[in-house]
Amino acid sequence: MSEPDPGLLSLNTATVRALWKLPDIIAGCARHDIRGIAPWRDQVAATGLKETAQRIRDAGLTVTGLCRGGMFPAADRDGRRAARDDNRRAVDEALALGAKCLVLVVGGLPKDRDGRIASKNLSDAREMVRDGIGELLEQARPAGMPLAIEPLHPMYAADRACINTLAHANAMCDELAPDGRDGLGVAVDVYHVWWDPDLKAGIERAGAANRLFAYHICDWLVPTTDLLNDRGMMGDGVIDLPLIRSWMEAAGYRGMHEVEIFSSANWWKRDPDSVLATCRARHRDCT
Amino acid sequence: MSEPDPGLLSLNTATVRALWKLPDIIAGCARHDIRGIAPWRDQVAATGLKETAQRIRDAGLTVTGLCRGGMFPAADRDGRRAARDDNRRAVDEALALGAKCLVLVVGGLPKDRDGRIASKNLSDAREMVRDGIGELLEQARPAGMPLAIEPLHPMYAADRACINTLAHANAMCDELAPDGRDGLGVAVDVYHVWWDPDLKAGIERAGAANRLFAYHICDWLVPTTDLLNDRGMMGDGVIDLPLIRSWMEAAGYRGMHEVEIFSSANWWKRDPDSVLATCRARHRDCT
DSSP: OOOOOGGGEEEEGGGTTTTOOHHHHHHHHHHTTOOEEEOBHHHHHHHOHHHHHHHHHHHTOEEOOEEEEEOOOOSSHHHHHHHHHHHHHHHHHHHHHTOSOEEEEOBOSOBOTTSOBOOOOHHHHHHHHHHHHHHHHHHHHHHTOOEEEOOOOGGGTTTTBSOOSHHHHHHHHHHHOSSGGGSEEEEEEHHHHTTOTTHHHHHHHHHHTTOEEEEEEOBOOSSOOOTTTBOBOTTSSSOOHHHHHHHHHHTTOOSOEEEOOOBTTTGGGSOHHHHHHHHHHHHHHHO | OOOOOGGGEEEEGGGTTTTOOHHHHHHHHHHTTOOEEEOBHHHHHHHOHHHHHHHHHHHTOEEOOEEEEEOOOOSSHHHHHHHHHHHHHHHHHHHHHTOSOEEEEOBOSOBOTTSOBOOOOHHHHHHHHHHHHHHHHHHHHHHTOOEEEOOOOGGGTTTTBSOOSHHHHHHHHHHHOSSGGGSEEEEEEHHHHTTOTTHHHHHHHHHHTTOEEEEEEOBOOSSOOOTTTBOBOTTSSSOOHHHHHHHHHHTTOOSOEEEOOOBTTTGGGSOHHHHHHHHHHHHHHHO
8 A cells, every 4th residue: 555645644633732722733733744634613713713714824724624513413492403503603614714524523312401311212313413414504515515424433322423334424415415516425534433344335435426525543542441532643553544544545535634633641641742743653654 | 112021131140240259149140030141151160160050050040141252363373273262162161051142252353362452454353253153153053052143332343342233243144154043143232232223124134034142231321431341220321222122022032131231330339139139120110
């Protein structure tokens, strides 16, 4: 397999946000010749949408995705309406930033206003997700903002996302907007899908439908000590990253490789400059 | 949905083994009118195979499964041979106990002799699993010991089992022994498969092929604080247990409902008699 193009490295800001604010991260990307960025909405809000957009433009960065929209299921109509309104704002923000896509973490079982899970009906939750994405598409498609469904690892099915395989994400796209050029696609994050025996087939199917909108990388550690915040740096875990990249490329993906590492006990505690240098080196050597 | 038959409650000994030895557990089952048991091999060895078999017979318990065989992948031929030999002994022990099946936790990526993962090749690991099960079937089938592949949650793909969906387990059975009467089937554990949008279809397919050999219950907690040992008691989590039981029954499953709870911070610390009383009550009210 060929080496990855170093110009395709992108940084999801979660990787270093524990110690740096968004303007620091943008400047850090420039210092480390990282050409892409994927910021989180709360950081964008803290810096200001216009200022963030300006800083990112000035740094010449590609916004590989805005994190995040989604969280569609809710226990009552008011909750679902609040999610809808928030998602509309997310689309507007993604447009202002010139993002390649708005990443959708679709939500798990419906929660009540206090954030407690209010139902065990996973099938209902999946219908709320489908309806929510369908409605959001009506705004996002004419505005020209692609929506990227990110299947999350099955260990997040209850509380974060009830779309847990690429096959399921593909099926939902088939139903709502069969061609990615109609504005609905997928974000493939190796952490969530690496285990899937149907991963190659799912990537091929997504590529054939022009819906490979984003590619996120990190690694799966053994042992993993926390369900949320113990992701590994590329090369420190067990995911065959060059193999999965080869599948993405064979399926036509030409976009960037976005490093997204939640790591409260390790990488989030390190000097962010050294983290970015490590991302740069590991992208070259291990992906 | 109808209430579950209380006579179908079975106990996987992992649920109370932190405080009780196997003879205590067998006696506890009798006290709580629990009619089935699924012991672990190390406990059986500690008590002695003959004595265990005698005690279980005397208590009139059905052995819903022996835990466990599997762990087929290894980095070299010696490792795979050691796994094969150990699995053969497991079949013999299951026969001596009159178990309904030998549960197979198939193993993840190949490990070396020091227990370290030696390869990232998941596809190879899955071939080793298929070959290992195929070879074990040659012994188990004529001896009359059914082998039950247990798909494990995808979060265990690297280190415990690289068969992570019922669809994958079904496909492997189709390849090796298409009818369950030929001695190969599946163990459906709700903890591992509850999230799967194809679960109902997978249960139907397994039922049609006569390969539903075991049904394990517990619950998925939100939040889950540990990948291994934070399973919930039925009713304390988010799994729609009556729904999944209804799918099992509709697919023809008439076997027992085996409670298997790994819970180092909670249930393993409680008085085992109160745990068994809770299992009994929750089986009635929440499954």
